[in-house]
Amino acid sequence: MADKRIxxxxxxxxxxxxxxxxxxxxxxxxxxxxxxxxxxxxxxxGYVVVYPAIPLINGGTPGIWGWTSRGxxxxxxxxxxxxxxxxxxxxxKTPLDQLPNDPKLMRAxxxxxxxxxxxxxxxxxxxxxxxxxxxxxxNDDDWxxxxxxxxxxxxxxxxxxxxxxxxxxxxQMPSFGKDGILTASQIDQVVTYVQTISGQQKPSAxxxxxxxxxxxxxxxxxxxxxxxxQTLGAxxxxxxxxxxxxxxxxxxxxxxxxxxxxxxxxxxRLDPVTIKMLAAYVHSRGGGVASPAAAPAAADAAPAGxxx
Amino acid sequence: xxxxxxxAVDHSNEIGLYEKRKQVFPKQIDGTFRxxxxxxxxxxxxxxxxTPWIRWDRxxxxxxxxxxxxxxxxxxxxxxIEIWPQEFxxxxxxxxxxxxxxxxxxxxxxxxxxxxxxxxxxxxxxxQHVDRFLDGDRNAQLRLAKAPWGPAKxxxxxxxxxxxxxxxxLTGGAxxxxxxxxPTLQHEFWTGQAAPVAYATVGVLTFTTFWLGGFMxxxxxxxxxxxxxxxxxxxxxxxxxVTYKYWRGEPRGSVKKAEKNPDAFGDCVxxxxxxxxxxxxxxxxxGTQVGxxxxxxxxDACDRVMGQVGRPRGLIDYTTLDDTARELRGEPHTPxxxxxFRPRTLIxxxxxxxxxxxxxxxxxxxxxxDLSVAKDRNPEYVLLSSGSxxxxxxxxxxxxxxxxxxxxxxxDGLAAGSMYTDEMEATDASRKLxxxxxxxxxxxxxxxxxxxxxxxxxxxxxxxxxxxDKEGGTDTERTTFTTPD
Ligand code: SF4
Ligand code: SF4
Numbered sequence: 001m002a003d004k005r006i007x008x009x010x011x012x013x014x015x016x017x018x019x020x021x022x023x024x025x026x027x028x029x030x031x032x033x034x035x036x037x038x039x040x041x042x043x044x045x046g047y048v049v050v051y052p053a054i055p056l057i058n059g060g061t062p063g064i065w066g067w068t069s070r071g072x073x074x075x076x077x078x079x080x081x082x083x084x085x086x087x088x089x090x091x092x093k094t095p096l097d098q099l100p101n102d103p104k105l106m107r108a109x110x111x112x113x114x115x116x117x118x119x120x121x122x123x124x125x126x127x128x129x130x131x132x133x134x135x136x137x138x139n140d141d142d143w144x145x146x147x148x149x150x151x152x153x154x155x156x157x158x159x160x161x162x163x164x165x166x167x168x169x170x171x172q173m174p175s176f177g178k179d180g181i182l183t184a185s186q187i188d189q190v191v192t193y194v195q196t197i198s199g200q201q202k203p204s205a206x207x208x209x210x211x212x213x214x215x216x217x218x219x220x221x222x223x224x225x226x227x228x229x230q231t232l233g234a235x236x237x238x239x240x241x242x243x244x245x246x247x248x249x250x251x252x253x254x255x256x257x258x259x260x261x262x263x264x265x266x267x268x269r270l271d272p273v274t275i276k277m278l279a280a281y282v283h284s285r286g287g288g289v290a291s292p293a294a295a296p297a298a299a300d301a302a303p304a305g306x307x308x
Numbered sequence: 309x310x311x312x313x314x315x316a317v318d319h320s321n322e323i324g325l326y327e328k329r330k331q332v333f334p335k336q337i338d339g340t341f342r343x344x345x346x347x348x349x350x351x352x353x354x355x356x357x358x359t360p361w362i363r364w365d366r367x368x369x370x371x372x373x374x375x376x377x378x379x380x381x382x383x384x385x386x387x388x389i390e391i392w393p394q395e396f397x398x399x400x401x402x403x404x405x406x407x408x409x410x411x412x413x414x415x416x417x418x419x420x421x422x423x424x425x426x427x428x429x430x431x432x433x434x435x436q437h438v439d440r441f442l443d444g445d446r447n448a449q450l451r452l453a454k455a456p457w458g459p460a461k462x463x464x465x466x467x468x469x470x471x472x473x474x475x476x477x478l479t480g481g482a483x484x485x486x487x488x489x490x491p492t493l494q495h496e497f498w499t500g501q502a503a504p505v506a507y508a509t510v511g512v513l514t515f516t517t518f519w520l521g522g523f524m525x526x527x528x529x530x531x532x533x534x535x536x537x538x539x540x541x542x543x544x545x546x547x548x549x550v551t552y553k554y555w556r557g558e559p560r561g562s563v564k565k566a567e568k569n570p571d572a573f574g575d576c577v578x579x580x581x582x583x584x585x586x587x588x589x590x591x592x593x594x595g596t597q598v599g600x601x602x603x604x605x606x607x608d609a610c611d612r613v614m615g616q617v618g619r620p621r622g623l624i625d626y627t628t629l630d631d632t633a634r635e636l637r638g639e640p641h642t643p644x645x646x647x648x649f650r651p652r653t654l655i656x657x658x659x660x661x662x663x664x665x666x667x668x669x670x671x672x673x674x675x676x677x678d679l680s681v682a683k684d685r686n687p688e689y690v691l692l693s694s695g696s697x698x699x700x701x702x703x704x705x706x707x708x709x710x711x712x713x714x715x716x717x718x719x720d721g722l723a724a725g726s727m728y729t730d731e732m733e734a735t736d737a738s739r740k741l742x743x744x745x746x747x748x749x750x751x752x753x754x755x756x757x758x759x760x761x762x763x764x765x766x767x768x769x770x771x772x773x774x775x776x777d778k779e780g781g782t783d784t785e786r787t788t789f790t791t792p793d
Binding site: 126127128129130137139140141142199236239240241284286287290 | 692756
């Protein structure tokens with residue numbers, strides 16, 4: 001340790017220590033640097049006082065402004081909701097079948113419905129609403145329980161085969177094979193008949209025999225011509241769309257064991273406006289059927305079907 | 309071993325990093341270049357303040373402002389040209405042309421932009437005229453600056469700064485009129501109904517004009533502006549620069565001294581007029597320097613002095629480095645024609661003109677309608693109960709004219725296909741649909757194309773668009789049709 005001295009080469013005071021002949025010059029930090037540093041300290045103290053900062057065992061210091069990220073989130077959500085309120089109010093007021101008369105509101109409903117669909121429906125119906133085996137495709141023109149916007153709204157609200165909701169769509173196809181109603185060869189014949197009316201096979205002796213079995217066992221629900229019945233949710237068997245597969249193996253399986261597809265009654269979980277928007281969105285996917293009042297001719301063109 | 313050089317590390321005799329600014333009080337001068345500067349200044353200010361107020365009848369569907377940057381609707385109007393966002397390359401092209409134009413001008417006549425047309429120069433000049441108008445010329449201003457602060461000086465200063473503020477406000481205020489209908493915005497502005505961004509813009513621009521034009525002045529050119537650094541790279545030994553001909557002027561001597569000893573002195577009478585008039589406060593006799601904005605006011609000043617003492621004008625003059633060398637060797641100057649039109653300027657001009665012609669050509673050939681098609685990917689296709697296959701497309705019809713147009717969309721290819729929109733019934737499907745597309749709008753349609761099945765065949769096909777008015781116009785967009793296999 002040497003004393004403080006002036007370094008003769010630079011004329012600067014040294015810090016007064018040396019290591020192996022190397023001395024440190026006393027060149028203090030520039031003033032602006034120091035002031036910036038002090039300002040940062042002052043800022044940090046202010047920050048700790050004002051905002052939540054120091055973690056404690058349960059929680060932490062709240063900060064005198066009482067700011068929380070959750071509070072901020074709530075505030076932003078409130079602002080967002082306030083912004084949307086008028087549209088939602090208008091949607092709540094407008095009956096579903098009046099929606100198409102207000103293209104702007106309809107657009108808003110479809111967009112809102114698309115968002116709600118992504119959260120609630122894509123798990124079963126897929127991101128493009130195209131469904132998959134056992135989950136109806138909502139883009140096609142085939143509807144199990146009807147494809148008018150009101151019918152869609154009803155289906156979403158009450159669901160399908162929900163015992164908890166007395167207004168839910170209910171119907172059950174018997175397990176013809178499992179419960180011993182039909183023998184294996186009878187099932188084989190009736191499946192041959194179904195493949196004939198859906199255009200997959202030419203009429204034959206087997207399909208003739210199947211026709212009689214169909215008449216007795218299936219026509220009640222699916223209709224004498226096999227075109228289905230939307231009131232019962234009975235699929236149209238004459239079209240090209242099959243919820244559980246339309247080839248021989250699948251059909252035999254369906255008749256033998258039956259299916260019991262379910263859909264939640266969203267009325268219990270979503271508010272009516274969201275459901276309305278969902279209905280508008282699903283209807284807009286290209287499969288929706290015009291309401292009978294608006295266009296009676298188009299309703300005829302909608303075959304009873306298998307989807308949903 | 310070398311000892312460190314004490315001079316290199318001793319800071320005591322270096323010039324401080326921040327020298328105190330020497331305030332500049334440029335003297336009033338009249339002359340050729342001053343008049344040119346007046347004219348250009350008047351022209352620039354007129355263009356800046358006047359342009360938004362020019363009206364241009366565009367019919368009922370578009371704004372009637374000749375020059376309008378309509379950010380809200382993403383349109384750019386310039387007289388009879390209307391630019392859409394996807395045509396932004398026009399604006400980019402104009403900016404590149406402006407850049408190359410600057411190269412061209414700089415390589416020919418030096419920093420003419422700096423001296424005459426730069427907003428900083430124009431507004432600094434304006435504020436300096438205010439100084440002269442209120443405080444008097446250079447000497448009076450100097451006296452006032454030195455005078456102690458008292459009520460009279462405070463009053464004068466406050467008054468002058470309010471004038472600055474008024475000019476700054478008019479400057480900042482004019483900018484917003486380029487972005488909205490000027491008369492409407494003017495009314496909204498004064499009645500407090502304009503958008504917050506309008507007030508913020510006016511506030512920021514008023515402050516920057518007030519501060520940069522009123523107080524920072526030449527410091528912006530010398531310390532803050534990047535242009536001088538870039539422009540230097542475009543100058544060469546054939547560019548015209550304001551030059552003091554030291555070989556003619558030196559050694560300096562007053563008229564009296566020269567009378568006594570005519571052979572000992574050069575032409576400069578050391579009257580300091582060139583320094584007094586310089587808006588950036590430099591002495592051009594020290595040579596070309598970064599502070600010189602090439603405004604040529606010192607030429608005016610010196611020419612006047614030379615006239616008074618009966619010596620030839622042009623002691624300070626526009627001269628190239630080449631000609632400087634020639635003059636020193638006693639050769640004649642290069643003809644001005646050769647200075648202005650040399651390979652470098654001609655190449656810049658060529659690029660500039662080619663760009664301009666290219667833009668003009670594109671302007672003449674751009675279509676005012678547009679079709680774009682995006683195929684649904686999710687789902688790729690939908691099987692209908694009849695066995696037919698349906699694909700969905702998002703089709704956009706763009707009408708860039710300021711009047712509604714009837715357009716017809718037809719299917720080209722896909723022999724068994726027909727289409728309908730989500731606003732039609734599937735039963736009305738057809739191979740030809742017509743739409744009335746509103747003026748200046750993009751119509752977004754969901755179009756469903758159905759092919760009869762079973763056994764529908766996929767493949768490529770086109771949507772054809774045709775305008776059905778007499779101007780016509782077509783567009784085609786190729787896309788594909790997907791089937792289950
Ligand atoms: S030196 Fe002359 S040309 Fe340069 S800025 Fe000053 S007055 Fe203008
Ligand atoms: S104005 Fe001309 S004569 Fe006067 S000092 Fe400047 S260069 Fe010399």
